[in-house]
Amino acid sequence: MIMDAVNAFVVAFVVLNVIIGMVTYVTLLERKFAARMQSRIGPYRVGPHGLLQPIADALKLMMKEDVVPRAADRSVYNLAPIVFLVPCMLIFATLPFAPGLGIADLNIGILFFLAVSAMEIVGLFMGGWGSNNKYALLSAMRAVNQIISYDLPFIFVALVPVLLAGSLRLSDIAEAQAGLWYAAWFPLGTIAFLFYLLTTLAAENRVPFDILEAESELIAGFRVEYSGMKFALIQLGEYAHMIATSYLGALLFLGAWAGPGSDGSPWVGALWFTLKAMFVFLVVTWIRWSFVRIRADQILAISWKFLMPAALLLLMATAVVVALQGAPGG
Amino acid sequence: MARRLGESFWGDFFSLCVAVPRAMKVTFINLFRRPVTVHYPDKTRNYPDRYRGLLALTYDKETGEENCIGCRLCEYICPPQVIKVEMLKAEKRNFAKVFTLELYACEFCELCVQVCPTDAIIMMKSFDMSTADRRELLLDKDRLHQIGLQFEPSWATGNLLRDMQTPPKAPKAAATEPAAAGPAPKAGGAAE
Numbered sequence: 001m002i003m004d005a006v007n008a009f010v011v012a013f014v015v016l017n018v019i020i021g022m023v024t025y026v027t028l029l030e031r032k033f034a035a036r037m038q039s040r041i042g043p044y045r046v047g048p049h050g051l052l053q054p055i056a057d058a059l060k061l062m063m064k065e066d067v068v069p070r071a072a073d074r075s076v077y078n079l080a081p082i083v084f085l086v087p088c089m090l091i092f093a094t095l096p097f098a099p100g101l102g103i104a105d106l107n108i109g110i111l112f113f114l115a116v117s118a119m120e121i122v123g124l125f126m127g128g129w130g131s132n133n134k135y136a137l138l139s140a141m142r143a144v145n146q147i148i149s150y151d152l153p154f155i156f157v158a159l160v161p162v163l164l165a166g167s168l169r170l171s172d173i174a175e176a177q178a179g180l181w182y183a184a185w186f187p188l189g190t191i192a193f194l195f196y197l198l199t200t201l202a203a204e205n206r207v208p209f210d211i212l213e214a215e216s217e218l219i220a221g222f223r224v225e226y227s228g229m230k231f232a233l234i235q236l237g238e239y240a241h242m243i244a245t246s247y248l249g250a251l252l253f254l255g256a257w258a259g260p261g262s263d264g265s266p267w268v269g270a271l272w273f274t275l276k277a278m279f280v281f282l283v284v285t286w287i288r289w290s291f292v293r294i295r296a297d298q299i300l301a302i303s304w305k306f307l308m309p310a311a312l313l314l315l316m317a318t319a320v321v322v323a324l325q326g327a328p329g330g
Numbered sequence: 331m332a333r334r335l336g337e338s339f340w341g342d343f344f345s346l347c348v349a350v351p352r353a354m355k356v357t358f359i360n361l362f363r364r365p366v367t368v369h370y371p372d373k374t375r376n377y378p379d380r381y382r383g384l385l386a387l388t389y390d391k392e393t394g395e396e397n398c399i400g401c402r403l404c405e406y407i408c409p410p411q412v413i414k415v416e417m418l419k420a421e422k423r424n425f426a427k428v429f430t431l432e433l434y435a436c437e438f439c440e441l442c443v444q445v446c447p448t449d450a451i452i453m454m455k456s457f458d459m460s461t462a463d464r465r466e467l468l469l470d471k472d473r474l475h476q477i478g479l480q481f482e483p484s485w486a487t488g489n490l491l492r493d494m495q496t497p498p499k500a501p502k503a504a505a506t507e508p509a510a511a512g513p514a515p516k517a518g519g520a521a522e
Binding site for chain 1: 343353354356357358361363364367
């Protein structure tokens with residue numbers, strides 16, 4: 001029993017650190033990718049081809065002065081980055097990176113994932129409120145507005161693979177796709193995957209759904225008053241959330257760790273899973289760098305007038321198909 | 331007339347479905363293009379011949395004398411008034427006793443180059459003079475001469491620019507020929 005606890009603790013520690021390392025390097029990946037889309041090179045000077053840039057950034061953020069606005073609500077202000085970061089890190093707990101490789105494969109894994117990832121809004125609103133800054137407050141209000149609107153279609157779309165696999169456990173969903181990836185199950189699965197990408201964009205507050213940190217209106221949004229390590233924590237949380245949703249997308253729709261050689265070793269499976277998650281991440285980044293920001297009312301209209309009914313219909317159609325024909329691929 | 335946004339849901343939906351892949355195609359094509367970035371301190375671009383960069387004073391190539399005669403034309407034409415010249419009268423020709431140029435206020439309009447009668451002040455194909463101390467950008471005569479030797483000069487000099495801009499004169503032979511060949515009525519009448 002104690003050995004189990006120690007084992008779980010060690011695994012959790014390793015996963016946490018791997019994820020923090022990944023998050024720092026995903027920023028470099030995104031910057032390079034975005035730069036190439038704009039015919040630039042991106043970070044180049046620090047290390048060969050800018051490979052040490054994330055480390056330089058992290059060091060810089062650690063050494064920066066921590067400025068707290070005089071009018072800030074200090075306890076809320078100081079607590080917000082942690083409240084923001086913890087759910088973003090916690091959602092990795094249920095992710096199985098390969099068969100048997102993960103922290104806790106809960107039997108309600110996807111429910112836990114969706115519930116906890118929606119909790120980041122608490123930290124976000126605390127940050128926006130505690131800063132006592134009009135930009136931060138406006139941004140936090142927009143964020144609540146947007147995330148509540150998009151969490152519903154997000155959950156409905158994530159339920160499509162659950163219906164198909166007949167289980168809430170993430171590893172079961174992954175194994176149910178051995179025959180056919182759900183993204184390739186035309187047309188319902190493909191549409192669900194597209195909807196997933198769209199709602200992911202909104203859940204991660206990325207362009208074109210980035211009204212809560214619209215640079216031209218709100219400077220940096222809810223984290224405008226944060227500096228130094230607290231800013232770093234918020235950034236870390238955002239990118240961790242982004243990577244987690246990418247992993248979830250790869251798991252729900254792209255067959256998770258399935259790939260050549262993944263049967264032999266779980267590590268190869270984990271590599272495939274990571275590659276697929278990075279594919280989802282890059283597609284989301286690609287969308288981000290292709291479009292301009294849309295207005296707040298348009299964002300809400302897309303969610304409530306289109307995505308929400310469409311996701312409901314999709315879920316019902318999937319349910320009908322599963323009831324009549326049985327689940328695909330197995 | 332084109333359909334306006336918001337008039338019909340399915341019309342909007344259709345145009346969105348067309349527009350989204352189109353926009354994403356543009357960024358995707360860009361992804362595989364060569365980046366246009368030039369690694370500046372390591373590599374420099376080829377500057378165009380009429381590049382307007384740092385200002386410099388020149389020496390006469392044959393005699394090695396300074397070209398500047400201290401005529402103060404550049405001082406008079408300079409819009410931000412950054413040039414100060416004092417003339418030194420001498421036997422054969424005049425010189426500039428003092429020539430200062432406040433580069434930090436210069437707007438690189440090239441007017442001083444255009445008016446210079448002796449091609450003394452020219453521009454260089456370089457802008458590479460960043461400094462942490464503004465006083466280093468107050469250039470005196472020695473500094474300006476040194477810049478002239480240090481960098482590659484741009485094409486434009488006062489005389490070249492004036493030659494380029496004056497309307498082409500008809501060659502002498504062509505001007506006299508028609509008068510001799512054909513009777514020009516008015517001129518002929520006046521002569522009689």
